[in-house]
Amino acid sequence: MRRFLTERPPRKERCELCGVAVADDRHRHLVDTDERALACACVSCALLFERPGAAGGRFRAVPDRYLADPDHSLDDNAWEVLQIPVGVAFFFRNAALDRLVALYPSPAGATESELEPSAWQTVLGGSRLAALLEPDVEALLLRRTQGRAECYLVPIDICYELVGRMRLLWQGFDGGAEARADLEAFFEHVGGRARPVHEVNQT
Numbered sequence: 001m002r003r004f005l006t007e008r009p010p011r012k013e014r015c016e017l018c019g020v021a022v023a024d025d026r027h028r029h030l031v032d033t034d035e036r037a038l039a040c041a042c043v044s045c046a047l048l049f050e051r052p053g054a055a056g057g058r059f060r061a062v063p064d065r066y067l068a069d070p071d072h073s074l075d076d077n078a079w080e081v082l083q084i085p086v087g088v089a090f091f092f093r094n095a096a097l098d099r100l101v102a103l104y105p106s107p108a109g110a111t112e113s114e115l116e117p118s119a120w121q122t123v124l125g126g127s128r129l130a131a132l133l134e135p136d137v138e139a140l141l142l143r144r145t146q147g148r149a150e151c152y153l154v155p156i157d158i159c160y161e162l163v164g165r166m167r168l169l170w171q172g173f174d175g176g177a178e179a180r181a182d183l184e185a186f187f188e189h190v191g192g193r194a195r196p197v198h199e200v201n202q203t
Contacts, residue, residue, distance in 0.1 A: 015042040017059075029062045029157040031136045033096060038062075038157055062137045067153040068194035069129050074142070074149035078123045084113055087144045088183070090159040091115070091124070095135040103159070105166035128197045129153045143187055150187065152194050162186055 012021050016039040017030075028046035030039045041049075041061070048054055049061040082089070082102070089104040102115040124130050129140055132153060141154045141162075165186070169179040 013040055015045055016040050017045045018042060028064075029155075030059045031062060031156065032059060033136055034058050038160060060137050062155045062157050063134065064155060065138075065153070066155075066190060066193040066195065067129060067132065067197045067200065068191070069127060069151065069197045072127045072129070072151065074123065074144075074151060076144070076147055079142075079144045079149055081119050081123050082115070083119065084142075084144075088142070088162070089113065090139040090141045090154075090156075091120070092139040092156055092159075093133060093135040103163075105163045107167060107170040109167055110160065110163045124151070127151075132197070132200065141190065143183075150191070152190050153197075154190060154194075158190070 013024050013027060014020065015022055015027075020042045022040060022042050028041045028043060030041045030046065030049055031037075032039055039059070046061045049059045084102065084104060086104050086106070089102055091100055091102050093099070094101050100115055100117070100120050102113040103110045104113060105111075124140060129151060133140060137156050139154055139156045139159050141152045141159055143150045162183075165182055166175070166179055169182055170176065171179065174180075175183075
């Protein structure tokens with residue numbers, strides 16, 4: 001009976017390609033472009049899939065860059081053009097479908113929003129961040145707050161991390177105080193990591 005009463009230790013995260021144990025909070029991710037899913041990866045496996053075309057292009061390593069463009073601002077009118085019904089959304093290019101996908105966190109998980117190509121081009125298509133966006137593995141993460149919108153280029157996995165956090169914490173109609181505080185802390189972390197896009201052009 002003792003083995004049923006004793007609390008089991010949490011299951012260790014493992015690389016989904018080679019099976020080696022990885023750190024819970026510091027391992028890499030791959031995008032499985034066939035399954036449209038994220039896979040945990042050790043450093044060695046992630047490095048293998050940083051090369052374009054590795055494994056026939058099925059797996060792509062998620063980069064670890066965070067960028068911001070202080071010279072590109074978005075106002076409420078721009079947000080209305082995008083027709084996003086909430087204050088947070090992310091956009092990525094699906095290479096297989098050859099189109100942009102717009103998603104936003106909700107109590108039900110990641111919800112897709114219809115995105116007109118003309119709306120994307122008007123609001124974000126000419127930006128430096130959009131020009132640098134890597135298909136499938138990076139996203140433009142936007143948040144509208146107090147009449148303006150923040151925009152960052154981020155790894156795609158943190159966008160799905162945000163979706164999971166909001167789904168877990170969301171309460172009531174507006175999310176509740178805990179979800180709003182977590183969202184604020186999340187964007188403070190992203191803003192603290194983001195480098196100005198002009199630094200990329202200089203390196």
